[in-house]
Amino acid sequence: MSELVSLERIEEIAQQYGYWAVFLxxxxxxxxxxxxxxxxxxxxxxxxxxxxxxxxxxLTDAVLGATLGGTIGYWVGRYxxxxxxxxxxxxxxxxxxxxxxxxxxxxxxxxxxxxxxxxVALLRIFxxxxxxxxxxxxxxFMLFNTLGAFAWASVMVTLSFFAGQxxxxxxxxxxxxxxxxxxxxxxxxxIVVPVWLxxxxxxxxxxxxxxxxxxxxxVENSKLRVEGKK
Numbered sequence: 001m002s003e004l005v006s007l008e009r010i011e012e013i014a015q016q017y018g019y020w021a022v023f024l025x026x027x028x029x030x031x032x033x034x035x036x037x038x039x040x041x042x043x044x045x046x047x048x049x050x051x052x053x054x055x056x057x058x059l060t061d062a063v064l065g066a067t068l069g070g071t072i073g074y075w076v077g078r079y080x081x082x083x084x085x086x087x088x089x090x091x092x093x094x095x096x097x098x099x100x101x102x103x104x105x106x107x108x109x110x111x112x113x114x115x116x117x118x119x120v121a122l123l124r125i126f127x128x129x130x131x132x133x134x135x136x137x138x139x140x141f142m143l144f145n146t147l148g149a150f151a152w153a154s155v156m157v158t159l160s161f162f163a164g165q166x167x168x169x170x171x172x173x174x175x176x177x178x179x180x181x182x183x184x185x186x187x188x189x190x191i192v193v194p195v196w197l198x199x200x201x202x203x204x205x206x207x208x209x210x211x212x213x214x215x216x217x218x219v220e221n222s223k224l225r226v227e228g229k230k
Contacts, residue, residue, distance in 0.1 A: 007170060010036060014043040018053055023061040026153075029125060030069025031076070037065070038124070038156065039173055045160030046169045059157045066118065066149035070128040074141055077132025085133060107134040114144040118152030 014021045022044035029037030041062050048055040082103075089099050106113060110131050117127030131141050160172050 007039065007173060010039050011043050011046075011169065014040060014047055015052065018047075019044075019057050019061045022058055023065040026062055026065035027069035027072075030066055030128060031072045034125065037069075041153065041156045042160040042172050043169060045157040046164035046172065048157070049161040049164040055157070055161055059153055062153035062157055063149050066153055067146050070114070070145040070149065071142070073128030074132040074136075074138070074145070077129030078135065079132070081129050081133040103134055106130055107136065110134050110136040111140065111144045114141060115148040115151070118148040119155075124152075 021040055025035055025040030026037035029035040041058075044053060044058040044062070045055070047053045048058045085099060086096060089096060113123065113127050114131050114136075117123040120127075128141075128145065160169070163172055
């Protein structure tokens, strides 16, 4: 999304709208919209480092935006997300049983996903709606949602506040993008590998039961050949 909106334009928006840009940018991203909230937050911290904005207000806006956006995304997912997911699954011919398996897999790791998802590209957008779909208890979600929002905002704003005084904003965004991509690959492996291993285990079970039937069939065929020769 940041490629569709130039970094210069994002910086202009942050300068023009200040704290509102930081708050709304991260809020809309956490609701589930493809808004470059992370880049807007980095721009806010960068401007705070150059004394154009106040560090503490930028940090507060980022925490509140992430927390409120995640909460909205959670309720959207809880009350309409599963039906939408099933419709998408039918569109791409994905069996409902596989979607249920993925839902259960996410449910088992929902707390980690909500907290760590703040630092992961794409998962920051979808973690909260997925938590709602998985019926994660709201008090538990709110705990990890708030902790994750505070941890993520503190890292992003503080990083851009201090590092922005040494390196340009473009380099900060590049570093953040690479880190987010790396964590995304790790999370994908964390989710996909267990599913793949479970699938392999199921195939092995089927393979182990298959030779018995084959041997029986071979014995019967041998008997038929012997009787035919007689």
